[in-house]
């Protein structure tokens with residue numbers, strides 16, 4: 077940040093510029109941080125304190141009561157067992173969706189750069205096109221397809237005694253997110269592998285490695301940065317998704333976290349428990365925050381690598 | 387029957403034909419060097435042998451068996467790449483053992499093989515390092531080790547030394563030569579470096595625009611170039627190529643070379659060319675710089691030595707020799723004189739032409755007469 081500022085402002089009499097720039101940066105930072113701050117302090121306050129006191133004031137006697145209530149007791153719709161179930165719903169849905177879409181994306185990138193076939197440009201073009209399709213446009217067709225899968229699952233169940241996951245809302249969401257994310261993950265990996273030295277692949281071929289051996293032993297171990305980027309991107313998108321979640325798993329105990337949170341906040345019974353709502357919201361945001369903190373260092377590096385070399 | 391045979395090999399990328407019917411054979415234990423200007427298709431040819439590129443037409447046989455349609459891993463051929471292509475995520479030992487691992491060789495055996503190769507290449511102390519922690523020369527050795535450990539039927543080298551500095555290059559060149567002599571491996575080697583080609587090869591193939599210009603031993607290529615291109619391409623400084631006309635004088639057939647502001651030069655027709663039927667024709671005389679010397683530096687066994695006086699234009703001392711440039715037949719002519727020659731720019735000096743070593747070319751077709 078400071079490097080960019082100094083290069084842009086250049087030499088000597090740039091103090092005024094600097095003040096303006098840092099002032100603006102500070103302002104923007106505040107705009108983003110104040111709501112977070114309010115959420116955080118509110119979640120540690122009691123309801124009495126919230127109703128009587130200042131929004132920005134620090135809690136007088138911080139307690140985790142609201143957090144515990146949010147996790148285990150608060151009402152989501154008509155069930156009052158906290159958000160923990162829905163949190164796990166999200167995890168169960170996000171982890172497979174992220175992993176599958178990332179692995180498939182890297183396989184696609186591998187094929188599109190190192191095992192080129194006739195028409196590979198067209199295929200990649202279509203994949204890119206998938207990135208521009210808005211969520212809303214897929215909503216109805218996807219519902220039809222998921223409906224068909226559900227019927228297929230029912231048939232399977234009557235034939236084999238188990239539906240093999242077809243028709244399960246969590247599985248449905250995994251399918252939707254994998255398909256929708258594939259365009260992006262393919263784009264990321266293709267650009268990264270485009271710059272990957274082809275001679276390494278050729279050397280491995282001469283050494284006798286097969287298609288998957290090359291992928292697993294040569295390509296994957298050298299893909300850490302782009303993996304981090306893709307995982308962060310996919311994780312954030314899928315975890316935060318509300319539209320698909322509410323459309324295909326919008327009720328009952330299969331709801332993902334985002335939908336559940338919405339129901340907590342919109343609950344119409346009794347007083348609005350701001351502290352509980354805030355705690356629930358923070359819990360809902362924690363996983364993405366964690367992913368960023370853990371992997372963020374690679375994020376910028378990986379983005380740069382993909383962007384510059386690709 | 388030769389060990390490696392390429393016949394009528396063609397390769398096209400889209401509509402451009404890159405290899406236009408290559409016919410080369412190589413005996414077992416031979417060292418074939420492919421040379422040619424950039425973009426002439428050397429790497430492409432090597433890749434087709436390795437199976438990394440499919441061929442459009444023709445056949446490649448190893449030990450009598452066609453390998454055209456074999457997957458690279460099934461050809462039993464090892465390749466050393468220009469960039470070395472070491473796997474960055476693996477240690478040196480893992481790099482070397484990778485091919486064996488892929489072939490299902492047991493771990494203990496792999497370790498033994500790696501140790502043997504490491505000893506031969508003196509990289510035993512580097513086995514636990516990653517490629518990024520190696521110098522250029524060390525990487526080069528590891529790349530060779532990766533090929534050697536497999537003990538393949540054929541080794542392919544694509545400009546393996548071009549990324550090294552001059553000194554290291556000479557060392558590695560000697561090492562490769564020694565490896566070839568001790569292991570008796572069959573090698574196909576691509577290089578830009580003339581000296582590498584001359585010192586390593588048992589056979590040289592000169593390529594241009596996807597066509598073979600000449601295949602032969604280094605001596606044949608050097609002394610008897612098949613055409614003007616080969617003559618000009620091989621040798622440094624390049625062969626002097628001078629326009630001459632064939633004239634008859636006093637019953638002798640002679641070459642006449644014009645000079646600006648001076649008498650024409652008369653030289654006997656080189657023994658390498660059949661003099662009959664040349665009368666009155668224009669030819670191109672090819673004579674290497676070392677065949678033009680000072681009078682007492684000339685080869686005492688030379689059959690036809692002709693001394694001509696000419697004006698010195700440039701003197702270039704090169705340590706062991708001095709290259710003296712004069713002007714004949716409208717072109718600069720380089721002569722190789724003793725280091726202590728008293729040649730000075732502007733002075734007249736006797737140049738001794740050893741025509742034993744000279745060749746004639748047809749200016750129309752470019753072929754040697």
Ligand SMILES: Nc1ncnc2c1ncn2[C@@H]1O[C@H](COP(=O)(O)OP(=O)(O)OP(=O)(O)O)[C@@H](O)[C@H]1O
Pocket residue numbers: 399404422423424425426427428429430431
């Ligand atoms: N995949 C490809 N598609 C199209 N043309 C190619 C391809 N690979 C190589 N060529 C072309 O084939 C020709 C020969 O390339 P090649 O790499 O074999 O040259 P080279 O003799 O090895 O040159 P250098 O000495 O520079 O390495 C070049 O003109 C190149 O542009």
Ligand SMILES: [Mg+2]
Pocket residue numbers: 428429430
């Ligand atoms: Mg090349």
